Amino acid sequence: MRDVAVIGVGMTKFGELWEQSLRDLITEAGMKAIADANLSGSDIDGAYVGTMSAGKFVGQEHIAPLVVDMAGLSNTHIPAVRVEAGDASGSVAFREAYLAVASGAHELVIAGGVEKMTDVSSSQMVNIQSTSCDQEWEAFFGASMSSLYGMMARAHMHRYGTTREQLAAVAVKNHANGVLNPNARFKFPIKPEDVLKAGMVADPLTTYDCAPASDGAAAVILCSMERARKFTDKPIRIAASVQASDTIALHDRRDICTMDSVVLAAKKAYAQAGITAEKVNLAEVHDAYTIGEIMAIEDLGFAEKGKGGIAAASGETALTGRIPINTSGGMKARGHPLGATGIAQIIEIVDQLKGRAGGRQVKDAKFGLAQSVGGTGATAVVNILEGGL
Amino acid sequence: MTVPRFWREIPQRYNLIGSKCGSCGTVDFPPRTICPHCRRKSIGKMEDIKLSGKGEIVSYSIVREAPEGFEIQVPYAMALIKLDDGPTLTAQIVDCELEEVKIGARVEAVFRRIQEESKSGVIYYGYKFQLAMPQVK
Numbered sequence: 001m002r003d004v005a006v007i008g009v010g011m012t013k014f015g016e017l018w019e020q021s022l023r024d025l026i027t028e029a030g031m032k033a034i035a036d037a038n039l040s041g042s043d044i045d046g047a048y049v050g051t052m053s054a055g056k057f058v059g060q061e062h063i064a065p066l067v068v069d070m071a072g073l074s075n076t077h078i079p080a081v082r083v084e085a086g087d088a089s090g091s092v093a094f095r096e097a098y099l100a101v102a103s104g105a106h107e108l109v110i111a112g113g114v115e116k117m118t119d120v121s122s123s124q125m126v127n128i129q130s131t132s133c134d135q136e137w138e139a140f141f142g143a144s145m146s147s148l149y150g151m152m153a154r155a156h157m158h159r160y161g162t163t164r165e166q167l168a169a170v171a172v173k174n175h176a177n178g179v180l181n182p183n184a185r186f187k188f189p190i191k192p193e194d195v196l197k198a199g200m201v202a203d204p205l206t207t208y209d210c211a212p213a214s215d216g217a218a219a220v221i222l223c224s225m226e227r228a229r230k231f232t233d234k235p236i237r238i239a240a241s242v243q244a245s246d247t248i249a250l251h252d253r254r255d256i257c258t259m260d261s262v263v264l265a266a267k268k269a270y271a272q273a274g275i276t277a278e279k280v281n282l283a284e285v286h287d288a289y290t291i292g293e294i295m296a297i298e299d300l301g302f303a304e305k306g307k308g309g310i311a312a313a314s315g316e317t318a319l320t321g322r323i324p325i326n327t328s329g330g331m332k333a334r335g336h337p338l339g340a341t342g343i344a345q346i347i348e349i350v351d352q353l354k355g356r357a358g359g360r361q362v363k364d365a366k367f368g369l370a371q372s373v374g375g376t377g378a379t380a381v382v383n384i385l386e387g388g389l
Numbered sequence: 390m391t392v393p394r395f396w397r398e399i400p401q402r403y404n405l406i407g408s409k410c411g412s413c414g415t416v417d418f419p420p421r422t423i424c425p426h427c428r429r430k431s432i433g434k435m436e437d438i439k440l441s442g443k444g445e446i447v448s449y450s451i452v453r454e455a456p457e458g459f460e461i462q463v464p465y466a467m468a469l470i471k472l473d474d475g476p477t478l479t480a481q482i483v484d485c486e487l488e489e490v491k492i493g494a495r496v497e498a499v500f501r502r503i504q505e506e507s508k509s510g511v512i513y514y515g516y517k518f519q520l521a522m523p524q525v526k
């Protein structure tokens with residue numbers, strides 16, 4: 001396996017984008033990534049696109065060749081692969097692209113992610129989001145994705161003494177970061193009481209504990225590290241890319257306060273990168289729900305198990321803290337277009353490692369980590385990127 | 390969204406039938422055709438087992454933004470229930486005040502209407518759980 005680099009990135013704004021269709025979104029993101037990498041486009045020899053549920057949201061399947069077609073590349077006839085892994089679809093697309101280049105099977109690959117979510121009704125949205133849970137034995141009985149995360153939150157509070165205020169601190173921090181991100185959906189600060197007093201979605205989670213369903217797309221370009229310097233003087237190396245799985249249903253897990261898939265992926269990723277959690281300078285983690293971020297920082301080794309809430313409330317994970325988490329604003333403030341999220345996380349890490357993250361820049365960052373979860377943890381992906389090479 | 394036809398005809402939903410591995414004795418619900426512990430050794434040795442339907446709440450949440458088909462039931466309690474027989478499942482807790490739903494509470498299975506498909510009027514049945522009667526000592 002050879003070393004692989006990210007040489008270009010591009011994304012749309014995330015939000016409720018009435019005027020843009022799914023194809024408009026992914027084409028815009030892809031074109032920006034191609035321009036960022038100083039390519040013409042015709043040198044790309046493979047495409048991977050993550051989308052969770054384009055068929056249910058906009059009635060379109062067979063997304064991958066469509067995307068290549070819309071980018072004006074149909075005459076290159078390159079293989080185009082759609083990847084689906086719940087809301088980890090983008091991260092898995094990224095990993096598939098990485099493996100394609102690392103193995104030598106492909107030279108220059110684009111990995112994208114897209115979701116056009118806001119055209120459906122709110123109860124349809126609840127249904128579609130829960131399709132990455134067990135449909136026959138969770139959703140059939142009335143469980144929504146929010147209620148399953150609500151159960152994780154309730155168990156974490158019961159066992160470790162995690163509080164509603166600590167959950168709220170995650171949302172407050174991510175909004176503060178979102179203010180500094182031009183591509184974020186929510187660019188306004190919030191207070192703890194805004195989270196605590198918002199309407200309940202699934203106790204103990206309020207609207208402000210949940211990332212907003214959004215429209216958006218993101219794309220990155222990968223090639224071998226060896227070739228990367230032809231395109232950029234700041235190639236970002238993929239130091240590790242690891243994926244793990246677990247039972248589809250939350251009720252079959254060993255423990256609902258730990259995602260074993262994340263723990264395992266992180267352990268393998270640190271080994272592949274040859275580093276420990278202490279060497280990571282910043283991380284983008286799966287905060288589809290605030291409890292998700294608290295469990296993530298524990299499972300990734302940034303906080304002791306059960307102390308994630310304390311870490312969030314004490315400022316350790318803030319932009320200026322010991323380990324800045326979700327500098328982009330996370331899914332909470334940047335927005336969560338399911339398939340696009342994993343790629344957007346990679347873009348934030350790349351921008352940080354290149355020193356072009358503007359007002360939210362983390363100083364002298366060398367290693368950045370992106371962690372993504374599909375459903376309630378049946379898929380987990382951990383990618384570690386290295387800059388300053 | 391319509392519920393796929395094969396879902397309606399899952400009898401385990403009505404009578405809480407799980408599977409027991411003939412090799413290691415592990416009980417699973419929903420029933421499995423292969424034991425995750427014994428894998429190949431368990432093939433052909435998985436037996437049906439009727440579960441007691443008694444258990445304890447592991448965690449819960451109150452659903453206030455419902456999926457399609459459940460809108461008229463909100464707010465309702467969803468819980469993970471660890472059955473005395475071993476497996477854990479997901480179900481609604483009914484016939485009580487929402488404040489009475491607690492981690493550690495003893496519950497037992499009842500059979501109820503689960504959801505109604507508004508377009509076709511088809512009704513789906515299955516298990517829900519209620520708080521167990523306090524034991525007289």
Ligand SMILES: [Zn+2]
Pocket residue numbers: 410411412413414415424425426427428431
């Ligand atoms: Zn067995």
